[in-house]
Amino acid sequence: MNLLLVLITFLLMEAATWLIHKYIMHGFLWSLHKDHHDHSHEGHLERNDLFFVIFALPTIALLFAGMRADYNYLFFIGLGILLYGMAYFFVHDIFIHQRIPFLRNTKNPYLLAIRRAHKQHHKHTGREQGECFGFLWAPWKYFSMYFRSKTSR
Template sequence: MRITLWIFIFLSTFSIMEFMAWFTHKYVMHGFLWSLHKDHHLKDHDSWFERNDAFFLFYAVISIICFYQWNINDVWFCLPIGLGIFAYGLAYFVVHDIFIHQRFKFFRKANNWYAKGVRRAHKIHHKHLGKTEGECFGMLLVPFKYFKR
């Protein structure tokens, strides 16, 4: 029973993180912390790193707190929550930073229907250079219209 519940919590956390990424992107990154996110849209820097990279720290800290609670205080459900947050962060990094923005030169030839849709949605998001009037703030789940040709 516990392994089934553990898997359910892990998958639920991973799924909820897509909503959290959308919410954070739309209302925090394109909101009151635009000053950290705008270099990602404007490329107004010469460094490989962006101020935008600081956003991963928030969810990394939450994940670490979950691991701590599991390990030190034996709160068993914090492990699948922490791993779900970590797994989503890893997926986000692979899809956004490696696949879409090619910060590392992997997955360059991925050309299936999902890859094309995610790339198309992100390109539409980046066509808006300002804080407002953006669209498609999600990462792994994007509107179906981006999968059509």
């Protein structure tokens, strides 16, 4: 049952992330997210990186509260969020934005699709007219581009 709760939380985090990204990061907290789009920051860190802390705090609180209550459901919800955060960091920061050069020349259709969708998202430097607000899933048109080309060979 606990593993199922972790999995469901992980999957629901993609929907939550889409909503948070579209309505909060591109909404009233645009001032923190803006430098991620217009590259107005200096150095390796962006104001946008503060979202790591913002999202980590409730995760830590859930893990801690769940541990104190004999590893109840709160711990496993926190674990699902933590695992999603780790996947997000790997996919978004390491793979897509190449903060650490890794998988640069991949041929994997899934990775190519989410990279393409994210590039579409960054095509708009302003807060309006955005698209593709998710991180681990993208609209089917991006996946079909690569699966179709792979199967037509």
